[in-house]
Amino acid sequence: MNKFTLLLLIFTLILSTKILQAQQPNAIITGKVSIKDNKPAEAVSVGLSGTTKGAITDNSGFYTITHVLPGSYNLTFSGVGYKKFTKSITITAGETLDINVTISSDEQQLQTVEITGRKEKTYKTTKTFIGNKTQTDIKDLPQSVSYASKELIADQGAIRIGDVVKNFSGVNQFTTYDDLTIRGFRVNGGSNTQLLNGLRTSTGFWKQPLTNYLERVEVLKGPSSALYGNASPGGVVNRVTKKPLNENRKTVSFSLGSFNTLRALADFTGPANQDSSLLYRLNFGYEDANSFRDLQFDKNIIIAPSLSFVASPKTRINFDLVYNNSRSRLDRGQSTRLNDLYSTPASLSINTGNDRLNEQTYIVTLSGIHQFNDHLSFNAAYSRTGYQEDLYEHRSANAYAVDGNNTAIPNLVALQIFSRIRKRYIDNFSGYFNYKANTGWLEHNIVAGYDYGSERLPVGASQLTASGYRNAANTGSIGSYDPTKKANYLLDKNGNPVPNVPSFNLDDVINSQRMQDDSKDFFTQVAVDPTYYYLNAGYVQDQVRLGKFQALLGVRYEYYTDFANYKKATEAKTHSSAWLPRFGLVYTATKNINFYGTYVEGYNPQTASTLSNPNAGGPFKPLTSNMIEFGAKSSWLNDMLTISTAVYQIDQNNTLYNANVADQPDLLRQVGKERSKGIEFDITGRITPNWSVLASYAYNDAKITQSLVPAEVGSQKPNAPKNLANIWTRYNVSRGMLNGLGIGAGANYVDKRTLSLNLAQGIPSYTLLNAALYYQVGKVLLQFNANNITNKKYWVGGYDYLRLFPGAPSNYLLTLNYTIN
Template identity: 60%
Template sequence: MKFTYLFLLLAFFNFSQAQNAKITGKLVSETNEAVSYASISIKSPKKSTISDDKGNFEITGLTAGNYTVYFSAMGFTVQEKNVYLQEDQNLELTIVLQENMNTLQTVEITGRKEKSYRNTKSFIGAKTEIALKDLPQAVSYATKELIADQGSIRVGEVVKNFSGVSQFSFYDDITIRGFRINGGSNTQLLNGMRTSTGFWKQPLANYLERVEVLKGPSSALFGNASPGGVLNRVTKKPLDQAANSVSFSTGSFNTLRALADFTGPLTEDKSLLYRLNLGYENANSFRDLQFDKNIVIAPSLSFLPSDKTSVNFDLIYSGSKSILDRGQSTYEDNLYSTKTSNSLNSTNDYLNEETYIVTTSLNHKFTDRLSFSASYIRTGYNEDLVEHRGANKYASAGDGSLIPTAIEMQVFMRKRKRYIDNLSTFFKYEAKTGALKHNLIAGFDYAQEQVPVGGSQLTASGYRNAANTGFIASYNPANKANYLLDAKGNPVPNVAHFDLSNPSSSQQLKDMSKYFYVARPVDPTYYSLYGVYVQDHITFGRLQALIGVRYDEYTDKANYKKATEEKVKQHSFLPRVGLTYTVNPNINVYGTYVQGYNPQTASTLANPNAGGPFDPLESNMVEFGGKSSWFKDKLFVTVALFKIEQKNTLYNANDTANPDLMRPIGKEESKGIEIDLNGNITRNWSISAAYTYNDVHITESSIPEEIGRQKPNTPKQSGNIWTRYNFLDGALKDFGIAAGSNFATTRTMSQTNEQTLPGYTLFNAALYYNINKFKIQLNANNILNKTYWVGGYDYIRLFPGAPSNWLLTLGYSF
């Protein structure tokens, strides 16, 4: 028996010794830079790992024998190495991976493994993947790491990190270099494809890999677009390594948030990858009566049957329940006369929205030089709205004077739907002509948007008629006998005025059956466009040229679904020329000229009372700049000088009989300088910063007083900085701290030149603690409790920013 025990003990000892060998090492690039988050694997026995942020890796628990080790990283050629291990051996390897530009994706298929504030490549600037340093145009971006570190959940919170970008209102509504774009303008992008949102609520960011803005007119790439730039939201794509995380947040304004992100391979050969992002939010606001209940389900699949073919599928479903906030109202010409928390809503109000976005894409390589890509995206939006809102003016007294402490009110009850389709196809061909390298693209785009029949709205507004059987839209003291008057001789409103001196009394539940309503349909609209384009990315030594031209035809069905329906067509040729010169491996300089356009038809304006027809917006931009990398390519800096001109911009006509009436002005000009900085100063010190000087004003107008006026809600100067430092040693090991600030100077408002918004400077901070797979994070925003406004139309419709607030997040990765 003792012999048997001894035999088993020796066998166990030998077995444990036999599996004590390991392979360790480091992955570097040809420039001796660490290759982070690369995949290292052995097929038999099946073992795998990924390199850390220094490029180091380790595979343990191996027996003596021969192995083939595979090394792969995005942007590098897959490498394999045959090794022999002896018992107890620690085999150390240094693997140099060769960059493979042929692996640049035509469509973004697999996820980004880097974990920093820096992004090196983009699809937005050239239709296919291109190194940002080689793109002859400025791009601002925020990676998911920066978004997470700041505790941001909405795109509107993210754009403060971008030079030249600011909020116009607190909806999905921003300005880029002084030109406004919003979620309802059908020029925003998701993964480089045209889509839209409901405008009223900012898109959530938990399923996004990054948010980026391509500056300047981009019509040569995407068709009709704003001259300031386009905003592109890039979704998280599947990874070929399992990576899962969950987080829970709570904080100011009764915020509760739960997020989850799961990804990895579904098959042993990694030909099918998945990613699933989930989000739930239940939060109130510093604004009276406001709340947000959101749910997000965002699955993604990547099918890679061979190294020549890939297929992607993405779905984003968002369900939102909230109240539509029309902004803060103050006493006439007295900005600080009411609290920034005051809203004009009633407890009856609600806004229910549903959005789905489905994307499929195919990428196939016929040869090493020729490939084909096709992508299709469909967006569906459903709105169900009840709101008490201001009529954008103060209440009328019987003598026709205004009551500066009361807002005239109206009620909207509305249901409508919206559908957007976008198809993008192109061939890519790589060729050489002598010393010139060509990356040619020829493509076709098609897009359409429809607001179908069936949308409708009930409106209660104005003042009651003398018989108290209906209402008159506005009060005219010259016809006082036509109105129902109270004991003081004042007209009786159809919807009670909002009393700014006693807001709580005006926010109570209302008996909405007592209002008089008028019904009208939400006019159905339909537009379509198609574009054909060619582009060549030419490389000649240190010089690169990006040259393209696009023909676009836009068709709007005016009076859609009515007997008078007719097609209104507009078309445009759009050139694009850009040059990039590599001064040295760390510095590129560039110059570019681009043109843009944007139709101004019934479909794009979505307002039957706006007037028209109007000529399309026409724009052009000249931009020069430089792009530089520092600290061994860890920190990236872009400096851009630009000048944009646009004509035919629509401004409000200020017609009291029709407050929605628009009029075109002659010309606007935007010029300035932008600086963006993103990346790492050291391995544990990250930074993101931006600065903008933007002079954007009207240069030609039929109204002389308007010339020289700064465009609305656009500060002449703005900037931000955010920096994080992680402690690696000592008593503070595993801790991190971050601090940031952003500022904006004085801004004019869109409805008046006399009223302005003051500048502001905000300070934010965060603390982090990471231990093993757990993360604790505390964010504090607007630490000094600054009162400020992100934008406004006038003193009746102001959009205040949040006071001091905090958010605590607990996370776990596995």
């Protein structure tokens, strides 16, 4: 009996036991939560003491808690902006108990900056800070936002960003690294344009960080430079960490799954002192997992503590730390024989037993808010990111080995070796005033602030590289092979040039993957020069409301300072600057429907520093972009379900692509112009209190419109599918013999794509089917996730047929989750 069958048998036995148990008649608690003047209190969390049962009030203040066992309980009402209220109740079997309460606003809940925890337990999020740096209803933001809450992430068993973003319209993976495509434009963790709690940071690019410490993941679509500085024109990813709550919650979970996966996670939160002026939260994660890919593994420890100090009713300070220690190997992808996509198994990786990738990352943030009065508040936040890399790898040289006539040998992949150490530090400060006032009929929400950001690659970064072919004297290497100068090369008995690093033999994979004796290879020093840049920016925006109309008007001034030849005798400062306007208009057609339009511009200097790659070449012209977007956002079914749509066009100048130079793998070249246009639909929320759903569809026509290479003009951009679609739904059984059972199911569709700018190489479309079972017994939740249940062979992305990134075959994950209190 295999492990999969055994786990299903255990699940079936537990479920059968539940069905056979004698059931007491279930009771129901329902009611309405109001504030003063009988106005409904929306998004209030209603919890039943001693159980995991609860509800969230809808936009009319109503809630319902079903399948309650008879007994005495405390019913607790709490929510952001409200004072906590507890009521003792007693309920009998089969009773429907109506509990209507009135709660008070809490002046201590300072919501101008996101430093308090979210208590909701649904897929739907009504408010965000990513759109204009203040708490704003998503429907009032004149720009498209996609998001995934921690509840959705948990239900899908998602543990990495790549698993999460498949739920977003217009977002897909570029590779299996922390590397995405948003509306046809690439954004990755190697640049400091990703956000953590609204501040710029970096994840290191190679490995996707775990998600167990995240409250949600969200994407603001389109250029966001007017808010956050240089960023991809497709959008910006913001990872929001879990914050402390003023009530005790403790959960632990253990997961076992395919590829020898073992995970242990914990999440503890609550007051740290008697008066709840100090709140804490601690998230911990441990992972030890192999992979369907040869020689690949991940061993991760993540520690994410958070503290909130309520210094006074008008002042709050927050401290966050995310520390990740990762040991793994770097997967450079699957290689095939020339142009035959299916000629090698998806498990094939061009690695050896020598290889390693050890990374350490920390992100520490100190943030706070002071409210001077009902109209004026000040926010400030500082973040420091530290990244350390220790890499040793055998990787493809982006080419096949050649014979004496310089003809590719299809079963031999040319190899090179990288040995590298480096560190990076990113600093960010954001400070701004928020002023709310009325001038006649106009309501103003004004934000004015200052941003500082810097990135430094300090002295000490080093790389050794072994590549190319051995010279005739066998005393060194030559970067590339020239058949007209055979006398310069060491030749084998067949007259073929001898590679400096033995080639990877696709006909003898096992021997090629064993530990190699690299002492005989010739290594050369490759410059990893120190880099440093910083930026200063000032901005002001006003969100103006007049009746059914809201206008968002903003402008940002960016001033970049980059150090050319940093730390060298020829060091010199270079400067660039940009004015970045932003305009948006929202019209509230009905209580449930908003229409909007927006225009934004983007700017991104492309220096060695800002690219985080001293070997990219250049100098390059800065990226400039603009976007026009129109859309609608609506809510239905008593605000349980939201539906949004957007139509957009993005233009960008001076995009960089890999130059595909064999002995310079990091070298980039610049393309003239690109245009992306499309349409997106998103559905998020609940159809009934027990039926949750998230679905999206995106059509994206992303073309190169101007290039020095005529054949590229009119071609679809690399790894930018024209069509993306997904759906995920969960239904919970709330009464009867199957009470406590939940069922989840979903599908993801990704259209065919081209790779890099090689128009002859592409990857096919694919559809994945996933499913899940959930079973709740008191404080214990047993969860079983099955992914790619049809065992579809597919690729999530890649650069070419020497560097493909296949997706995982059928796999499962069994999770046991226990709520301590």
